[in-house]
Amino acid sequence: MRLLSRAATVLAVCLTLHPARSAGRGVINWTGLSPTAPTNWFDPRNWSTDSLPDANTGALIGAGPQYGPIITGNAIAASVGIGQNELALQSGSLQTGILTNNGSFNMDGASVLRAQTVSNTVIGSLDLGGVVTTQSIDNSGFMGLGGNVSTSSFSNSGTWNQAGILNLLPTTTISNTGTLNLIGGTINGGVLSLKAGPSGMYAYGTLNLNSLDVSGMVWASGGTLVVSVQDTGNIYGQLGALAAGVGNGTNTVSIAGSAPLINQGFIYSAHVSGSTNGVLELVGNAAGTPVLINQPGFGPMQGVVDVGGALVVRNPDFLGNVYVENNGTFTLGSTSQVTMAPGANLVLTGTGELYLAGANFQPAAGTGLTLDGQSINGAGTVAFHPASPLGNIGADGVNGPKLTVIPDAPLTATGNVSAGGGATLVLDLHSAGSFTNAGWMGVADIYNGGTVMVQGADTLVNQFGATISIGAGQMVLKSASGAFELANDGTLLVESGAELRLSGGQYTIDGMGDVELQGTIRGETGTESLTIAQWTGIESDSAMIANLASFENQGWMETYSGLSIDAGAVVNSGEIGIGVGTVTVTTPLMTNSGSIGISGGSLLTVNGNVLDTGNLEIDLGSSANISDTLTQTAGDVQVDGALSASRMVCEGGTLGGSGSITANVEVGCLMSPGDSPGRMDIFGNFILDAAVS
Amino acid sequence: MMEIGPQAWDQLFISGEADFYGNLEILFLAGFQFQPGLSYDLFSWGSLGHAFDPGSISFEGLGQGYGASFDPLTGELQVNSSSGVPEPATYLLLGTALLALSLTRRTLR
Helix, strand or coil: HHHHHHHHHHHHHHHHHHHHHHHCCEEEEEEECCCCCECCCCCCHHHHCCCCCCCEEEECCCCCCCCCCCEEEEEEEEEEEECCCCEEEEEEEEEEEEEECEEEECCCCEEEEEEEEEEEECCCCEEEECEEEEEEEEEEEEEEEEEEEEEEEEEEEEEEEECCEEEEEEEEEEECCCCCEEEECEECCEEEEEECCHHHHHHHHCCCCCCCECCCCEEEECCEEEEECCCCEEEEEEEEEEEECCCCCCCEEEEEECEEEEEEEEECCCCCCCCCCCECCCEEECCCCCCCCECCCCCCHCCCEEEECCEEEECCCCCCCEEECCEEEEECCCCCCCEEECEEEEEEEECCEEEEEEEEEEECCCCCCECCCCEECCCCCCEEEEEEEEECCCCCCCCCCCEEECCCCCCCCEEEEECCCCCEEEEEECCCCCCECCCEEEECCCCCCEEEEEEEEEEECCCCCCEEEECCCCCEEEEECCCCEEEECEEEECCCEEEEECCEEEEEEECEEEEEEEEEECEEECCCCCEECCEEEEECCCCCEEEEEEEECCCCCEECCCCCEEEEEEEEEEEEEEECCCEEEEEEEECCCCCEEEECCCCEEEEEEEEEECEEEEECCCCCEEEEEEEECCCCCCCEEEEHHHHHHHCCCCEEEEEEEEEEEEEEEEEEECCCEEEEEECCCCECCCCCC | CEECCCCCCCEEEEEEEEEECCCEEECCCCCCCCCCCEEECCCCEEEEECCCCCEEEECCCCCEEEEEEEECCCCEEEEEEEECCCCCHHHHHHHHHHHHHHHHHHHCC
16 A cells, blocks of 8 residues: 555656656756766766756756766756755755755755745655755755755745754745754744644744744744744734743743734743753833733633743843733743843733742842733732732632732732632732722632631722622731721621631721621730721621620621620720620620610620610610629610619619619619609619719 | 609619618609599519608609608608699598587587
8 A cells, every 4th residue: 555655656756747847948857877977967968968957948857867966066957856866956056946856955055046946845855955045945845954045935844954044034924834843043034834733843943033823832942932023023822832941951932022922822931850941031122012912812712821930031121121911821830930130020911810820929129020900810929019900819729729919009909809719818918008809809608718818908998889708718807007997888798607807906997888797707816906987887697706805886786686796895886786686795894885775675695894874775675684783874774675784883874764674773873764654673772872863 | 763644653663672862853744644542652672771861852743733742661652632622531631620610619609
């Protein structure tokens, strides 16, 4: 079968080399019959007409002669066809129209080939070692370029080893569906199109291009791939890859120029264990335009930059900023090493994400990372300057990864700020001061725990329309200066089983938003204080406020099925409405200068003393149990339900109501039993002090 | 302050010992209607340590022609009519006095 195939190929070649098909002006055959010089192109006895090919006569070098011709001078032929033989251009030059090679064409470095078209068929071997000037090179076989080749059209579907210099005119297009091995060579200018499929390019040399259209693989391995886009050119990485870091030696993909590389594929620098990492170099430009645009999309359609090895960011113009428009994913891996040139600042714009796969990227002083938009996801640490609100900030993974983001200015996020799957998200705001949530922030209840920590902040703003939701796990607020304000104009929801933790300092929740507390607000050390500011409300449902040095409500609190408060001191100067269930306050002293209303059959239990200068109203059917003393110095205590205490002392204000008081009662205030009118029962002793009524 | 209304009145029932060193203001609310023979049990106690001083008890809002008295030892309030429509007992006392006066005059004759 293989023999038949070979015979068919040879037949096809013979048909291709038929004189009538090879050149319209006549073709002469190489015979190699010169008795003295059977390889000399310039010996007429070696040609079928005993005359040399010329500008009007083509040359056909078929399989018959034992030796092929060797050119050592300046040869001219209307066309050159090489069959199962070889042509060697050792010195001098060959000028022809069409050079068709089915055999072997070798030219040494000192020679010159000028051909309108060079066509190397699937069985041909083309070794262009000298200077080649042509309008078109079409390679389907094996081609080696070791010399200096200039062409305006280049098509390769075979194997192309590039060791020399290939100069492409700006309009030149190389269409490569085969394999290009850039072995120490250089390709300058033109458009290099590497199509999908088995194609690829292995750049062991230097590739300087005006435009690169990649849909195959391009490897910078042992060489430098300089994608230096000038002025009008573009580089497209479509479903392909630019890669650095395979093999040893210098492995660099350098992206530079005043026009951007547009990537819809995969660009990466690889980490090579025990060897030199691949290097991805981003070189800024004086125009301040992106050197790289990562295209948006889904799955393989999305532009991806993955730095597993080295990333070098520099700006030769010393203008500082190196812009990358990232609408896809820009990944820094755990093995990545980022080198910022002095004064360099990497600016990521666009709607994509900076993904940390375990990386620690904290630019040194004098360098920086600016995120203009963008999202940050993954695990690792990144310090940056936020130029505009971020999208999402998320720690993800299932093995407890930790993502730490360190902005140097007030930070706003419009998307999701979250930690899921046991992950921890740390917003380290020591240098930023504040964080504004304009989207959704928290730990979703669909995850099995997670922690969002806001540390080093003075202010956490939850904007109108935004939500902080702790559905599972916890959110930790860690004050830097001692005072921490949670300005809530949106919705703050702590779900059952979840915790809002306060770590050191004095915390204030203010704003006009909703606070729905179904879980726990807890002090981490017991030294923390929490104040609910005036006009701010908390709706609690089987909730807990625990382990605080002090808790003060200046706003309003409504309970629906219970609340537990445990603090060194509890102060209410606002309004507490206990409508359903039990509110248990454990504190040495609870002070009320606002109003507390107990209704609907609910119960207030205070494990400690109560000092009341405001209003305490216990409706019919409702109760208040105070383990120690209730002291009233002003205001009204209206007992229409049941009040119990170890002792009640009324030193000011009014004590009234139609309920019962189980306590020893000493009244130094206005005593007005009944409820206009009604009956009050005191189970205990009663003293009405002198000079009071 | 204990309020006496048209239909009900304030009450303070103390299961233990009661000590009243302060003042007692009894306020008759608007619409209070005198009901002959009715006493008002304002206070109840398990034991009385110190009763209200009589001088510390005051009444307000009681209409003209009525009088009231509070017994600090029982905690009960009495209201009576000082003019206008006497109570039955008053009639009895008055009749007895007139009869005695008449009998005395006949004897002297």
